[in-house]
Amino acid sequence: MGKNINYSEDEFLLLSGIQHFAFCPRQWALIHIEQQWAENVKTTEGKHLHERVDDPFYKDSSNELVVWRSLNLISYRLGLTGRADVVEFKRSDTGIKLPGKAGDWTPYPVEYKRGKPKPDERDEVQLCAQAICMEEMFGAEIPEGALYYGEIRRRTVVQLNSGLRAKVENYANEMHRLFEQGITPAPLYKSHCKSCSLVEVCLPKQMRGYKSANNYLKTELL
Secondary structure, three states, rough: OOOOOOOOOOHHOOOHHHHHHOOOOHHHHHHOOOOOOOOOHHHHHHHHHHHHOOOOOOOOEEOEEEEEEEEEEEEEOOOEEEEEEEEEEEEEEOOEEEEEEEEEEEEEEEEEEEOOOOOOOOHHHHHHHHHHHHHHOOOOOOOOEEEEEEOEEEEEEOOOHHOOOOOOOHHHHHHHHHHHOOOOOOOOOOOOHHOOOOOOOOOHOOOOOOHHHHHHHHHHHH
């Protein structure tokens, strides 16, 4: 798989943002365009879980498995950059070469999450984006990965199929479009807003019917 460069490095967006975008495009824009952020219990717990996982100097290996942690990722085609929590390289017949290791190895991304499996595909989209980056970086094919959930303490295997890959492409393209134009989507109140760390910044109920925060403030303060 050769490099198909669509974006320059100064145009890269954070890969982790694709999960925010899949959850709510407005939340993503508030964080990544307007640079607003607010902590809640869930984001704090998630940060602590990642701190325990992320060690860029830690590697583990055996005859059948090599583990790299906190691997830097990049995709010129998607215009995304970030880090993978854990990448397991499993011995295979059609994998890639690793420094100092004999044989071939297939990358297997593992993303760590604090909670439990979600009703939508926001976690799967993030994992798939990581895999696409690795495919571009290593020239490998990665058909599968896993999500580890801290609340249930087990993995969920994810098939990185064409449908999931298409969602990653579409989300990445839309993220770049909104970022380039500086657009924050209008609020759309849903049940998941209650658990959002930015609900007091977003004001989804109050902002309904207003195109922008400025219009809301002008009307409410008259």
